[in-house]
Structures are given as C-alpha cells and as structure tokens.
Amino acid sequence: MSAIAVPSPVPSPSDDAEGIRKALQGWRADKEALVRILARRTAAQRSxxxxxxxxxxxxPLLNSFRQRLSRQYCPVTVDFWKAIILWTMDPAERDANLVHGALRRRGDGDHLAVLVEVSCASDPDHLVAVRRxxxxxxxxxxxxxxASCPALQQPLRKMLVSLVSSYRYGGDRVDADVAKLEASQLxxxxxxxxxxxxxxxxxxxxxxKPQLRATFRRYRxxxxxxxxxxIDSRCSSQFxxxxxxxxxxxxxxxxxxAEMIRESVVGLGTYEDMLTRVVVSRxxxxxEQIKEEYRARFKTTVTCDVVDxxxxxxxxxxxxxVGCEEE
Amino acid sequence: MSAIAVPSPVPSPSDDAEGIRKALQGWRADKEALVRILARRTAAQRSxxxxxxxxxxxxPLLNSFRQRLSRQYCPVTVDFWKAIILWTMDPAERDANLVHGALRRRGDGDHLAVLVEVSCASDPDHLVAVRRxxxxxxxxxxxxxxASCPALQQPLRKMLVSLVSSYRYGGDRVDADVAKLEASQLxxxxxxxxxxxxxxxxxxxxxxKPQLRATFRRYRxxxxxxxxxxIDSRCSSQFxxxxxxxxxxxxxxxxxxAEMIRESVVGLGTYEDMLTRVVVSRxxxxxEQIKEEYRARFKTTVTCDVVDxxxxxxxxxxxxxVGCEEE
Incomplete structure (x- = not known):
C-alpha cells in the first residue's frame, strides 16, 4: 500500500515542471517546494x-538535479539530492542503477541486500523491466x-544469478503436494x-510467491x-x-x-544510502506494512527514528x- | 530475412476473416484458399x-481450426491443420505451446531441440514474451x-534453465579481452x-550473441x-x-x-512435427539463410525435399x- 499523499485535484505536469524550475533557480534551491511537488506524485505522474x-x-530534469548535486559539499545536502534523484527516476531505471552500483561496490555487505531486494521483492514484470x-x-x-562479478564467490553468485533471472508465475495457484515435498527438501x-x-x-x-508462502507455512x-x-540458528555463512x-x-x-531501516539508523551515524534506497523504493x-512491522518489532516508529x-x-x-504515522 | 510473399495491396483484416470463414464452410475446407490467405500475411497481419x-x-479463429483438426483421421490432413494452427497463433504463444509440449514429451530427443531453439535462436525480447x-x-x-522436469537429468537441466532464463544484451558492443579469455575457458x-x-x-x-560470435571466432x-x-569429436554425451x-x-x-529440416525428411518417413515447427517458426x-545453408550443405533444396x-x-x-526457390 502506497504511503504518498497525492493532492486532489493534482496540478498539470507542466505546472509541476514550472514549479520545479522555479524552485531550482537562485543560489539555494527551494528544497521545500521540491518535496512538496515531487514527494506527492505517483510514478506515472513523475514520469x-x-x-x-x-x-x-x-x-532532462534529472540532469538539472545532478548538476545541483555535483556542486554540494555538505553531506546532508548531498543526501537530499541523491534522494530526490532516486525518487524522480523511472522505477525500473532506478533499480537498474542501484544494481549496477551494488555490483561495482566491493566488500560492502549492503550490496548483497540490493541484489536480493531487486530480484525478490519486485513484482516479476517489474524485474523484467529492470533487466531491460x-x-x-x-x-x-x-x-x-x-555471473562474472569477482567480488561474489560461489555458491552465492550462482544463487543471485538464478534469482535475478527468474520470471515467476504471477497468479495465485498453489499446489499443496509441491508445498509438502519442497518443505521437506528445504x-x-x-x-x-x-x-x-x-x-x-x-x-x-x-x-x-504464493507457492513459496504455502511451502514455508507447511515447513512451520x-x-x-x-x-x-x-537458517539463523543452524547456518552462519554469508550465503x-x-x-x-x-x-x-x-x-x-x-x-x-523494516530491518534495513532499523539497521541504517541504530548505533552511531546513519547509513543514508541504505535508508534512502529503502524509503524511496518502497x-x-x-x-504501510513496513511501518506496522517496524512498530511491532522495534517498539518505535519509522518517523521517530528518521526524525532523530x-x-x-x-x-x-x-x-x-514515509507518510503519516501516529506516535 | 522473411520468405513470405505479402500481396500488395494487402486485403483488409475483415476481408481476410470473411475469406477464411468461407473457406471453412462445407464438408471439406478449402485448404487452398486458407493457404493463399494466411501464408501470405505477416505476424501482425495474422493478429x-x-x-x-x-x-x-x-x-476465436483458432477454435474454428481446432474443431476441424479434431475431426480429422487422415495423417496428412492432421498435419495440415496442425501447421495452419501453429502459423496462425501469436508467435510468443506458439513458442510457449511448443515448449510446454516438449516438457511433457519424455524420452523424445527432439524435445531438447525445441527448448534450445526457443531459448537460443529467439531475439531476447521474444524470449521474454514467450515466458510471459x-x-x-x-x-x-x-x-x-x-527445473522440475523429471525427464531431464543434470547437468542438462541446469543448462537449459540458465538458457531459458537469459535476457541477453541486444546491442553490438563486443569486448575483445572477454572473447580471448572465454575462448580459452571454453x-x-x-x-x-x-x-x-x-x-x-x-x-x-x-x-x-555478438560477444559469443567474437568468442567463437577467437576460439578458431x-x-x-x-x-x-x-565438441563433436571430443564429447559424445546428450549434454x-x-x-x-x-x-x-x-x-x-x-x-x-537446416540440419533439423534435413533430419525430418531423410530416411524412411518424415518427422512432420519437426518439419512443421522449423518451417513455421523460421x-x-x-x-532465406536456411535455404542457402541447406543448398550448400546437402546439395539439394528445401523445396525439393519438401515436395518429395x-x-x-x-x-x-x-x-x-518456405518461399520461392530456384532449382
């Protein structure tokens, strides 16, 4: 369920484009106006x-944003522009960029999370669009x-290649016999x-995904x-x-x-790239489900942690x- | 290069549909009219x-054809209707049906050919359309x-899963260093x-595909x-x-x-399903390239062998x- 609040009536794309152009004029961009316009538009409206x-x-709008980003030195402002750019991108291109970035970062544990998120948490048709x-x-x-990334070892690499190459059935049909057999294999x-x-x-x-849900239920x-x-208690490898x-x-x-957001804010400092990625892409x-899960698991709200x-x-x-959230 | 001869001007889809309906009336369908209309239309026109x-x-047109097919006993007429149905289908649906049929036929060597053809001889976007x-x-x-087909043994199954899951880069960019390295690995x-x-x-x-061509050239x-x-001289497994x-x-x-067509016609009898599949799908x-290759390799023409x-x-x-071909 989407958390963004689209105004009604929604301004025309030209009005929004002009509003953004105005916000970009001058020495300091009007960040408030940019957020007011862009954070309240759906992917189709942003397109x-x-x-x-x-x-x-x-x-191109993204070029105007990238020019601004290239002139920033203050980390917070850099994070703002990175978030605005990711949010304004076409979602498939955004994920393709995230995956490309993850494959070029070596030794950073978070790059595996990006690959798994794009491969597994996407709708199958979105994953094909990302690959395109x-x-x-x-x-x-x-x-x-x-498959040729030197930073990834086998058998991890093989699993990631299989996950990213999948084009899963998108319907609800579930086979109980398959669930039983595969729960025992797992x-x-x-x-x-x-x-x-x-x-x-x-x-x-x-x-x-519905078949896997049935299999894991059967496992339980x-x-x-x-x-x-x-997996947690018996196996400890990165795999x-x-x-x-x-x-x-x-x-x-x-x-x-929810775990990714928590990991990005707890302890000293904040992993901004991780936080931005999760908030923008979900x-x-x-x-809404992430906020509920976060509240149930960590006894606080995403909003509180982001504000802090x-x-x-x-x-x-x-x-x-992140959208409205009661204390 | 396409071998089919579309007339100019091409009749409207409604005129063609009426022509087909007329050809289907009566006890014996007018096969000549069906071929005259359908075999001279592109995939978009057939759609x-x-x-x-x-x-x-x-x-649905395909239902009308299938009804006719279900009433046939003469093998030649069965082959005619099967060919007409495959040709009239949307190409992605046709290939999806061929793959589905191949996965259900066990112990038949030709089923592997179908899986390889659809996975490897298709344009990457067509392969995605087939999967959809x-x-x-x-x-x-x-x-x-x-992946769960019991008729396929490992490691063959794993290779076929990887091939069918691919969504290859479609451009011409080739990396000579990669070609050199991978030629030696192969x-x-x-x-x-x-x-x-x-x-x-x-x-x-x-x-x-261009990268693989460069790699195999380098291999030579x-x-x-x-x-x-x-591969032929050193390895003899089905893999x-x-x-x-x-x-x-x-x-x-x-x-x-070219080899598939030849295999389907040489010796006693004809493998009609194989012949139909290759002719319809290519x-x-x-x-045109298949006909040239056939002539160079087997010193005869596809037309001659089909006529015989x-x-x-x-x-x-x-x-x-198959289209025009000089003796």
Whole structure:
C-alpha cells in the first residue's frame, strides 16, 4: 500500500515542471517546494513531469538535479539530492542503477541486500523491466555482470544469478503436494547445514510467491519452526544470511525492509544510502506494512527514528515518503 | 530475412476473416484458399485477422481450426491443420505451446531441440514474451516446469534453465579481452571433456550473441578448429549434443535449422512435427539463410525435399512458407 499523499485535484505536469524550475533557480534551491511537488506524485505522474520539464526547458530534469548535486559539499545536502534523484527516476531505471552500483561496490555487505531486494521483492514484470533498463543503460545484461562479478564467490553468485533471472508465475495457484515435498527438501538442506544445496536454489528461484508462502507455512506446520529461524540458528555463512533475506523479500518483504531501516539508523551515524534506497523504493509499494512491522518489532516508529537521525531537507523528503504515522 | 510473399495491396483484416470463414464452410475446407490467405500475411497481419474473425463471427479463429483438426483421421490432413494452427497463433504463444509440449514429451530427443531453439535462436525480447505467454497459458513459469522436469537429468537441466532464463544484451558492443579469455575457458573445458563445466554454462547463457560470435571466432583463431567440431569429436554425451545445438542457435541458427529440416525428411518417413515447427517458426525470421545453408550443405533444396516427402494441403502450406526457390 502506497504511503504518498497525492493532492486532489493534482496540478498539470507542466505546472509541476514550472514549479520545479522555479524552485531550482537562485543560489539555494527551494528544497521545500521540491518535496512538496515531487514527494506527492505517483510514478506515472513523475514520469509525466519529467517529459513536461524536458519539453519546456530543453533539458532532462534529472540532469538539472545532478548538476545541483555535483556542486554540494555538505553531506546532508548531498543526501537530499541523491534522494530526490532516486525518487524522480523511472522505477525500473532506478533499480537498474542501484544494481549496477551494488555490483561495482566491493566488500560492502549492503550490496548483497540490493541484489536480493531487486530480484525478490519486485513484482516479476517489474524485474523484467529492470533487466531491460539495465541492458539499455549499461550495454550488457544484469546476469552477465553478476555471473562474472569477482567480488561474489560461489555458491552465492550462482544463487543471485538464478534469482535475478527468474520470471515467476504471477497468479495465485498453489499446489499443496509441491508445498509438502519442497518443505521437506528445504528442511533437510537446512538441517544438514547445506543451505546452498541445488534444490534450495531451484525452489527459491523458480516457484511463485504464493507457492513459496504455502511451502514455508507447511515447513512451520511439519517442523514446528520457521525456516528463517532454522537458517539463523543452524547456518552462519554469508550465503545463509543472503538466503534469509531472499526468503523474507519473497514472502514478507516488510520484515526485510523494516530491518534495513532499523539497521541504517541504530548505533552511531546513519547509513543514508541504505535508508534512502529503502524509503524511496518502497514508498509506493508497501510502506504501510513496513511501518506496522517496524512498530511491532522495534517498539518505535519509522518517523521517530528518521526524525532523530536526519536533518533539514533530507529529513523532509524521507518523512513525506514515509507518510503519516501516529506516535 | 522473411520468405513470405505479402500481396500488395494487402486485403483488409475483415476481408481476410470473411475469406477464411468461407473457406471453412462445407464438408471439406478449402485448404487452398486458407493457404493463399494466411501464408501470405505477416505476424501482425495474422493478429489483425484473428481479432477481425473473433469480432465478426463471435468465435476465436483458432477454435474454428481446432474443431476441424479434431475431426480429422487422415495423417496428412492432421498435419495440415496442425501447421495452419501453429502459423496462425501469436508467435510468443506458439513458442510457449511448443515448449510446454516438449516438457511433457519424455524420452523424445527432439524435445531438447525445441527448448534450445526457443531459448537460443529467439531475439531476447521474444524470449521474454514467450515466458510471459507461458505464465498466462499454463499457470507457472517455464523455468519452474523445466527445473522440475523429471525427464531431464543434470547437468542438462541446469543448462537449459540458465538458457531459458537469459535476457541477453541486444546491442553490438563486443569486448575483445572477454572473447580471448572465454575462448580459452571454453577450449579448456572441451579439451578436458567437461562440456558441462560451470563456466561453459555461464558463458553460453549470459553473453550477448555478438560477444559469443567474437568468442567463437577467437576460439578458431587460437586453436585452429571450430568449437562445434571440437565438441563433436571430443564429447559424445546428450549434454554435448545439446551444447552444440545451443552454440549454433546462438550464433548461426541457419545451420541448426537446416540440419533439423534435413533430419525430418531423410530416411524412411518424415518427422512432420519437426518439419512443421522449423518451417513455421523460421519463415519470418531467417528462411532465406536456411535455404542457402541447406543448398550448400546437402546439395539439394528445401523445396525439393519438401515436395518429395509431403503431399496435398500440407505440402502447399509448407512450400508457401518456405518461399520461392530456384532449382
């Protein structure tokens, strides 16, 4: 469920484009106006604004934002512009850029989260759109870059290639016999501390999300524990941690994203790129569920944690995308 | 290059739909009229005819054909209707049906050819369209059915899943260093009689077609032999034969399809399903190149072999789709 508040009636794309142009004039951009306009428009409306802006001012809107970003030195302002750029992008291009960035960052644990999120927490058709965008932006396929990425070891690399190459059935049909069989295959692999078993990868990367939900439910019924808890308690490799994220992203993404937000704000400092990525990419998808999960799990609200850990315009765009939340 | 001869001016879709309806009336359908109309229309024109027919006669065109097919006992007439149905289908749905049929036929060597052809000889966007069609027709993904197909053994199954899941870069960009490195990786695997090596599957299932062409060229330059000849002479498993088809389908599909046509007509009897599939699926793609290859390799023409091995309406539709060919 989307958390963004679109005004009614919504201004025309040309009016919005002109509002944005005005906000960009002068030495200091009017960040408040930018948030007021952009954070309250759906992906389709932002796309229309990009077209109107390019038509009216003979310049891509994202270029205007990138120019601003390139002149910033203050970290908070940099974070603001990065968030505005990610939010204004076409969602498939945004995810293609995130994946490309993740494949170029080495040794950073968060890059695995990006790959799993885009592969598993997306609608199957969105994932195909991301792969198409990646091909046209970077001149090769995602799976090609992933399969030859030196920072990723086997069997992790193989699982990620399978996950990103999936085009899962999108309907609700579930086969109870398959759920029973595959729950026992998963259980055997996890209990033998072989989370990287071929069958685990096959099940996770080909079955539909409702089928996987049925399989994990069956796992709980037959073995008395949740598969994620079993992975957590029995396997400790990076592969197992990535598998756990994949299970969550596939069947209850709000759990994964609530954990990501929490991880980005707790302790000293804030992982802004992680926080921005999660808020921007889930604002129109399941932010309401993420906020509920966050409240139930961490006994505080996303809003409170964002207010505590961020400031100025960066805080404003995040709060607008997180949406209303009672204390 | 397409082999079909579209008349100019082309009749309207409604006129064609009415012509087809007329041809279907009476005890014996007018096969000649059906071939005259349908075999001379492009995929887009056939799609418009399907829509016009459904609008005018409140019945899907394919249903009318299937009803006719269900009443046939004479094998030649059955082959005619099967060919007409495959040709009239939307190309992505046709390929989805062919793959689905292949996954249900067990122990038949030809089913592997279908899977390789659809995965490797298609344009990457067509392959995505086939996967989409498969999901809506059969309620699960291609890779899901493939990965759990009991008739396919490992490592063959794994390679086929990777090939069908690919969404290759469609541009012309080629990296000479990658070609050099991967030519030597391929050569090492083939020389060690390990065609199923992970790196072979990775290269074949992720690289773009121009990149693979460069790699195989480099292979020839560095090792003095063609990779297909090396696979042929050093490896003899079903995996190796499938790998050879994949190499051909990816870089010179005319070689694979010429061989398929030849295989379907030589010796006693004709493999009609194979012949129909190849002629129907390549008529609008590369039939001209297939005919050239056939003539160079087998010292005869596709037309001659089709005329010798088929009869009546079935022969007519095949010849119309094969197109003009000098003796």
């Amino acid at each position: 229309a604004i990009r077209r109107a802006y390019a038509f009216l001012f003979r310049e 965008a990646y091909r046209s932006l970077f001149g090769c396929s995602v799976e090609e870059d992933l 259980s055997e692999a996890v209990r033998k501390k072989q989370p990287h078993h071929d069958e685990v990868v096959r099940i996770l990367s080909t079955r539909s 019924e037959d073995h008395g524990t949740d598969i994620v808890d079993d 197992a941690r990535t598998l756990k994220s994949a299970v969550w992203c596939l069947t209850s993404p709000e759990k994964h994203f 604002a129109e998808v399941d932010m 850990d961020t400031s100025f315009g960066y805080k404003d765009i995040l709060l607008a995308l | 418009a005819i399907r829509r016009a027919y459904a609008f005018l006669f409140r019945e 069609a498969y999901r809506s027709l059969f309620g699960c993904s291609v890779e899901e059915d493939l 050569s090492e695997a083939v020389r060690k009689k390990q065609p199923h090596h992970d790196e072979v599957v990775r290269i074949l299932s992720t690289r773009s 330059e560095d090792h003095g032999t063609d990779i297909v000849d090396d 190796a034969r499938t790998l050879k088809s994949a190499v051909w389908c990816l870089t010179s599909p005319e070689k694979h399809f 008529a609008e793609v590369d039939m 091995d088929t009869s009546f309406g079935y022969k007519d539709i095949l010849l119309a789709l």
